[in-house]
Amino acid sequence: MIRLGLCCTFADEPIKFATTTATAVGRLDRAVGLAKLSALCLANADALLQALHFCAQRGIGCFRVNCQILPLATHPQLGYAVDELPAGDQIVEKFRACGSFARARGLRTCFHPDQFVVLNSQRPEVVAASLRELEYQSEVAEWIGADVVNIHGGGAFGDKPSALDRFARALDRLSDRARSRLTVENDDRVYTPRDLLPLCAATGIPLVYDVHHHRCHPDGLTEAEATAQACATWQREPLAHLSSPLAGWQGPGPQRHHDYIDVGDFPECWRQRTLTVEVEAKAKELAVLRLQRELTAAGWPLRGDSPPW
Numbered sequence: 001m002i003r004l005g006l007c008c009t010f011a012d013e014p015i016k017f018a019t020t021t022a023t024a025v026g027r028l029d030r031a032v033g034l035a036k037l038s039a040l041c042l043a044n045a046d047a048l049l050q051a052l053h054f055c056a057q058r059g060i061g062c063f064r065v066n067c068q069i070l071p072l073a074t075h076p077q078l079g080y081a082v083d084e085l086p087a088g089d090q091i092v093e094k095f096r097a098c099g100s101f102a103r104a105r106g107l108r109t110c111f112h113p114d115q116f117v118v119l120n121s122q123r124p125e126v127v128a129a130s131l132r133e134l135e136y137q138s139e140v141a142e143w144i145g146a147d148v149v150n151i152h153g154g155g156a157f158g159d160k161p162s163a164l165d166r167f168a169r170a171l172d173r174l175s176d177r178a179r180s181r182l183t184v185e186n187d188d189r190v191y192t193p194r195d196l197l198p199l200c201a202a203t204g205i206p207l208v209y210d211v212h213h214h215r216c217h218p219d220g221l222t223e224a225e226a227t228a229q230a231c232a233t234w235q236r237e238p239l240a241h242l243s244s245p246l247a248g249w250q251g252p253g254p255q256r257h258h259d260y261i262d263v264g265d266f267p268e269c270w271r272q273r274t275l276t277v278e279v280e281a282k283a284k285e286l287a288v289l290r291l292q293r294e295l296t297a298a299g300w301p302l303r304g305d306s307p308p309w
Helices: 022-027 029-056 088-106 124-144 159-170 192-202 211-216 223-231 285-297
Strands: 002-007 062-065 108-111 147-154 183-185 207-210 239-242 273-277
Touching: 002 108, 002 285, 022 029, 029 062, 029 088, 029 211, 062 124, 062 273, 088 108, 088 124, 088 159, 088 239, 108 124, 124 159, 159 192, 183 192, 192 207, 192 223, 207 223, 211 223, 211 239, 273 285
Parallel strands: 002 062, 002 273, 062 108, 108 147, 147 183, 183 207, 207 239, 239 273
Antiparallel strands: none
16 A cells, blocks of 8 residues: 655645754854754744644655754754753653654654765765764654655766765764664666665665656666565665656656646556655645545555554
8 A cells, every 4th residue: 555755844734844044043152042943943843743743634644854853953063962952851852752643643754864965975074974964864763753764875976886885885884773764765867776776785775766766867677677676675664756747758857846746657566565655746735635636536545544664
């Protein structure tokens, strides 16, 4: 059965995640800045619980958490550990309450760090910053029970085998908490499923199959073959991504995402799968709910109220 996932934010629902800028916080005394950040973290924990309630009420089985849920947490000058914040214990308690709610309602949660996370960079400082980001997101993931922190393969730097070897070696620098949640996704320009599957086999890192990226950047595998091989890398419910091109498959720039999903873009080979599908569409919950209705009308088996593993 298919579990649909909503990504990070809302289009119409009055559920907002607070943020700030380094410039705004940098003007403040450190103690005042930490108090401001603490208040934002508390507000975001409340917003996350609201988001999870919405998903539970509407049969949406997965929610991707915004990677800035703790604003500026890994900023090189303004970053902080949660125990430095005035309400640090309360923040963790609130996020753990989100995890308890998600478990009780069978909701899956996950993270997708920004593109600056590049484990195979040739620059040591970029790798170090990437590792810090993964550790931070994995800490929050532990609080809320999220089982996925998903990244792209990174750059090829003119030599894919060497780049993938650097990626594999960087994994040894992650904590067990981060390593156990890490997944890797094929992208639309550099790494295909065929490129990443040997890495996944060698390291035990699951592959998040993005079918839109695969259509933009094919590798000779059919969607059914890529799906089957990606699913085989998981020891729990596999996760995949789906989106539709903004201007259609014959239009310019098919990499760009549409506001909604064309139900025809949903791979038929997923029909008999047990799979979490994150809907990457600009209309957010409106896109997920429309797709939910269209799949149900087409006889697809959907679920949103049973545990994912």
